[in-house]
Amino acid sequence: MQKPSLPKGTRDFGPLQMARRTYILDTIKDTFQLFGYQQIETPAMENLSTLTGKYGDEGDQLLFKILNSGDFIKDVSTLDLEKGSASVLNKVSEKGLRYDLTVPFARYVVMNRNELTFPFKRFQIQPVWRADRPQKGRYREFYQCDADVVGTDGLVCEAEIILMIRRVFEKLSLDDYSIKINNRKILTGISEAIGEEGKEGPLCVAIDKLDKIGWEKVKEELTLRGFGEESLDKLAPLVALESDLTGKIGFLRQFLKTSETGLKGVEELEQTFEILSQMGENLDHIDFDIMLARGLSYYTGAIFEVKVHHVAIGSVSGGGRYDNLTGVFGLSGVSGVGFSFGVDRLYDVMEELDLFPAESHTSTRLLLTYFDQSGFQYALGLLNQFRKAGIKTEIYPNQAKIQKQFDFANKKGIPFVGVCGGDEILSGGVSVKNMGSGEQQKLSVNEAIKLVC
Amino acid sequence: MQKPSLPKGTRDFGPLQMARRTYILDTIKDTFQLFGYQQIETPAMENLSTLTGKYGDEGDQLLFKILNSGDFIKDVSTLDLEKGSASVLNKVSEKGLRYDLTVPFARYVVMNRNELTFPFKRFQIQPVWRADRPQKGRYREFYQCDADVVGTDGLVCEAEIILMIRRVFEKLSLDDYSIKINNRKILTGISEAIGEEGKEGPLCVAIDKLDKIGWEKVKEELTLRGFGEESLDKLAPLVALESDLTGKIGFLRQFLKTSETGLKGVEELEQTFEILSQMGENLDHIDFDIMLARGLSYYTGAIFEVKVHHVAIGSVSGGGRYDNLTGVFGLSGVSGVGFSFGVDRLYDVMEELDLFPAESHTSTRLLLTYFDQSGFQYALGLLNQFRKAGIKTEIYPNQAKIQKQFDFANKKGIPFVGVCGGDEILSGGVSVKNMGSGEQQKLSVNEAIKLVC
Numbered sequence: 001m002q003k004p005s006l007p008k009g010t011r012d013f014g015p016l017q018m019a020r021r022t023y024i025l026d027t028i029k030d031t032f033q034l035f036g037y038q039q040i041e042t043p044a045m046e047n048l049s050t051l052t053g054k055y056g057d058e059g060d061q062l063l064f065k066i067l068n069s070g071d072f073i074k075d076v077s078t079l080d081l082e083k084g085s086a087s088v089l090n091k092v093s094e095k096g097l098r099y100d101l102t103v104p105f106a107r108y109v110v111m112n113r114n115e116l117t118f119p120f121k122r123f124q125i126q127p128v129w130r131a132d133r134p135q136k137g138r139y140r141e142f143y144q145c146d147a148d149v150v151g152t153d154g155l156v157c158e159a160e161i162i163l164m165i166r167r168v169f170e171k172l173s174l175d176d177y178s179i180k181i182n183n184r185k186i187l188t189g190i191s192e193a194i195g196e197e198g199k200e201g202p203l204c205v206a207i208d209k210l211d212k213i214g215w216e217k218v219k220e221e222l223t224l225r226g227f228g229e230e231s232l233d234k235l236a237p238l239v240a241l242e243s244d245l246t247g248k249i250g251f252l253r254q255f256l257k258t259s260e261t262g263l264k265g266v267e268e269l270e271q272t273f274e275i276l277s278q279m280g281e282n283l284d285h286i287d288f289d290i291m292l293a294r295g296l297s298y299y300t301g302a303i304f305e306v307k308v309h310h311v312a313i314g315s316v317s318g319g320g321r322y323d324n325l326t327g328v329f330g331l332s333g334v335s336g337v338g339f340s341f342g343v344d345r346l347y348d349v350m351e352e353l354d355l356f357p358a359e360s361h362t363s364t365r366l367l368l369t370y371f372d373q374s375g376f377q378y379a380l381g382l383l384n385q386f387r388k389a390g391i392k393t394e395i396y397p398n399q400a401k402i403q404k405q406f407d408f409a410n411k412k413g414i415p416f417v418g419v420c421g422g423d424e425i426l427s428g429g430v431s432v433k434n435m436g437s438g439e440q441q442k443l444s445v446n447e448a449i450k451l452v453c
Numbered sequence: 454m455q456k457p458s459l460p461k462g463t464r465d466f467g468p469l470q471m472a473r474r475t476y477i478l479d480t481i482k483d484t485f486q487l488f489g490y491q492q493i494e495t496p497a498m499e500n501l502s503t504l505t506g507k508y509g510d511e512g513d514q515l516l517f518k519i520l521n522s523g524d525f526i527k528d529v530s531t532l533d534l535e536k537g538s539a540s541v542l543n544k545v546s547e548k549g550l551r552y553d554l555t556v557p558f559a560r561y562v563v564m565n566r567n568e569l570t571f572p573f574k575r576f577q578i579q580p581v582w583r584a585d586r587p588q589k590g591r592y593r594e595f596y597q598c599d600a601d602v603v604g605t606d607g608l609v610c611e612a613e614i615i616l617m618i619r620r621v622f623e624k625l626s627l628d629d630y631s632i633k634i635n636n637r638k639i640l641t642g643i644s645e646a647i648g649e650e651g652k653e654g655p656l657c658v659a660i661d662k663l664d665k666i667g668w669e670k671v672k673e674e675l676t677l678r679g680f681g682e683e684s685l686d687k688l689a690p691l692v693a694l695e696s697d698l699t700g701k702i703g704f705l706r707q708f709l710k711t712s713e714t715g716l717k718g719v720e721e722l723e724q725t726f727e728i729l730s731q732m733g734e735n736l737d738h739i740d741f742d743i744m745l746a747r748g749l750s751y752y753t754g755a756i757f758e759v760k761v762h763h764v765a766i767g768s769v770s771g772g773g774r775y776d777n778l779t780g781v782f783g784l785s786g787v788s789g790v791g792f793s794f795g796v797d798r799l800y801d802v803m804e805e806l807d808l809f810p811a812e813s814h815t816s817t818r819l820l821l822t823y824f825d826q827s828g829f830q831y832a833l834g835l836l837n838q839f840r841k842a843g844i845k846t847e848i849y850p851n852q853a854k855i856q857k858q859f860d861f862a863n864k865k866g867i868p869f870v871g872v873c874g875g876d877e878i879l880s881g882g883v884s885v886k887n888m889g890s891g892e893q894q895k896l897s898v899n900e901a902i903k904l905v906c
Contacts, residue, residue, distance in 0.1 A: 004564055005500060006564075007499065007548050010498055011496065012565070013493060013494040013495075014493055015491035015492065015493060018491070018492045018493055019492070022492065033815050033817075033845055034845050034846075036817040039468065039471045039475065040467055040468060043460065043465070044550075044594060045460050045463055045594065047457075049457075050458075061523075062522075064498075067518040067520050069514075070514075072541075073537070074538075076534060078531050078534060081529060085523075088525075089520075097519075108465050110457055111458070121847075129498070141496050278830045279834060279836060280837050281837065362486050362492070363491065364486075380728060383732060384733050384734065387487050390487070392488075393489070394488070394574075397602070397605045397607030411570040
């Protein structure tokens with residue numbers, strides 16, 4: 001007899017984990033919808049022609065490919081076999097599993113561009129698959145949770161992303177965090193201003209390590225990458241800058257005065273803050289981080305990244321503005337801005353900070369228990385009344401010792417147990433025990449409904 | 454430039470479809486949870502050793518297999534290639550996509566049997582994949598929606614399945630339907646009673662076609678399968694039986710008097726109805742169909758199947774009791790009962806009967822529009838107030854002609870539009886247009902919140 005197992009890097013989500021994941025995801029969904037985002041779903045399988053070449057060579061290696069059905073090797077020759085896997089691949093597989101939600105979304109927009117109403121605000125919460133080496137916190141199947149608005153460059157979208165992040169965190173009782181924000185145009189401006197135009201790529205890669213390796217090592221790396229001493233001298237005061245928001249903006253206005261693009265970036269940032277203020281919102285949790293550089297090749301405007309303080313985990317949310325989501329599928333000029341929540345990381349943070357509510361809103365509130373057949377029959381009548389009142393209620397389905405029924409409630413974390421014995425049958429009520437406090441009360445059905453609901 | 458496309462047999466779900474699917478699935482989820490079922494999820498990928506051999510030879514052919522990562526052909530020899538796909542398969546693939554939710558659930562129960570609290574009530578709503586030939590209403594990726602309780606033979610579970618089906622249908626405003634119910638033991642009893650013990654398999658396969666081909670043809674088929682003339686004569690009155698529930702049960706008591714198993718089946722059915730009565734419930738929509746035969750090899754007790762009348766579509770829900778869910782994974786004696794909803798079919802039925810609510814509970818209620826920059830700034834302040842009141846609200850993100858903003862609301866099906874012009878700014882209110890009736894009113898923000906919420 002085989003002992004069943006799970007594929008490496010995959011997980012089951014049991015009832016407790018699912019209730020907690022649902023709690024997080026419902027909070028996020030609810031927020032997206034409050035801001036007018038609409039949910040879509042795309043298939044798990046995409047044509048390999050849609051997926052390959054979109055994630056770099058390494059990404060192509062990490063795609064899960066699906067074997068063609070039927071006689072899949074019919075077109076494979078011994079020569080193909082000798083040439084190796086790459087030669088065989090396109091003869092045995094034409095589909096792969098979704099690697100992220102961005103490429104399928106771009107494909108969806110292009111295929112439905114005549115039916116969609118732009119600006120189009122969509123969110124999407126689905127698993128993705130990557131053939132990565134599994135390790136702690138890294139899985140081969142995991143959920144992504146993306147929201148994007150495409151077909152507009154209005155900065156109100158950036159302001160709304162900040163508000164959505166703050167709403168989700170408030171609802172989840174997470175209050176010690178920063179929303180780091182920057183603008184790609186500022187980074188472009190900086191490289192112009194220090195005389196290294198067009199080199200924001202290597203600049204950002206190096207500067208990204210500032211926290212970890214320090215300025216001296218970053219300088220070494222930049223020198224290796226061809227940055228002149230004069231450029232680095234110009235850069236130094238910016239790296240050393242410690243100031244509040246107004247100070248940073250004032251400094252940058254001066255620092256970037258020769259770069260039109262750079263100044264535009266500063267202006268976009270200020271306008272976003274101005275929109276927040278017009279909405280009656282403050283700048284709480286917002287951290288303008290001039291050195292924040294994220295997925296540079298892709299973003300063209302605002303960049304976001306959210307870190308929870310005092311928890312050793314990477315960013316739990318991030319995103320930014322882009323100018324060319326769908327160009328690779330032949331539709332250019334689709335500008336948009338998007339962000340995503342890292343559900344697995346949020347889960348870990350919530351668990352570490354013990355922020356999950358003790359009782360899930362999706363689980364049973366009340367177990368009806370009984371001593372004998374007459375109690376069972378009596379409980380059946382009550383069961384229906386509690387459920388009609390909207391209370392998640394169960395009855396133990398087989399006659400069993402009362403202790404076993406209580407154990408069941410305990411193990412399943414059911415907060416109330418209703419006892420149906422001779423007294424209760426006579427009086428037409430039910431004795432309700434609060435499993436947390438141990439308190440037990442004899443109640444009418446209506447009183448019991450009020451107590452447990 | 455490549456023109457993107459979808460793999461055959463797969464679908465995108467756009468905003469409208471998703472809102473409607475969510476409406477159906479939320480109703481089902483809510484009902485499962487009211488009855489104490491807990492959600493779990495299992496990975497899309499399972500080891501092929503878990504999947505193969507569970508669905509028959511045809512099922513094995515329909516499994517989507519996943520190519521091993523890296524140099525996947527390294528163990529394939531030219532000899533393997535000559536021998537054909539079957540020889541190559543186990544060297545290039547060790548994982549496949551989930552084919553249903555039952556086998557992964559059985560695997561889950563076995564792997565977690567020491568942690569689970571039995572009776573264990575779980576539901577699971579996830580896509581499954583089958584390499585079937587796509588056709589109208591048949592997809593290669595589709596959702597299944599299963600609920601099972603395992604570790605109990607209490608008939609209250611059967612009664613609750615009937616109640617769950619009725620609740621879902623009531624909430625979806627579907628009222629013209631039958632829940633066909635039968636019991637596998639009755640079918641076993643019938644084959645015993647007509648002197649063809651152990652032949653309920655072919656008996657049911659033939660009788661299943663009664664509606665389509667008629668009794669004469671069914672008799673021919675049964676004769677071919679070795680049923681004697683005498684047996685068929687004994688069977689005839691049962692096939693011809695037209696009676697109400699009490700009449701059917703009376704007839705069967707007599708007909709099955711020599712079959713202990715058969716009488717047990719009748720008793721289980723009666724007890725289930727008795728439990729419904731003790732719950733204060735009637736037998737509405739229940740149709741005891743002695744000829745109902747469904748997935749016989751698997752079920753051992755009650756069998757269910759739900760048909761919507763006057764809609765040309767197969768059953769939209771079905772299930773039954775089984776005795777040996779997990780035997781194939783080495784854990785015997787796990788009895789349970791389960792059922793599932795066919796989400797795609799329910800969707801089609803709802804669409805055909807025009808039962809989807811005009812307005813989705815997940816979509817935007819109000820679009821704020823404006824004429825100029827000052828209106829935009831004013832609208833930004835209102836936006837936040839409406840959202841804080843829990844109203845799904847949007848603002849058009851770029852300055853545009855008011856007509857374009859109204860078109861946007863129309864296309865997106867937003868039921869209310871708030872206009873922010875000079876008058877509204879002066880008075881501190883907003884003019885709200887009901888897009889359905891065309892009526893427009895000048896309101897304070899609080900009045901507007903009451904109107905659109």
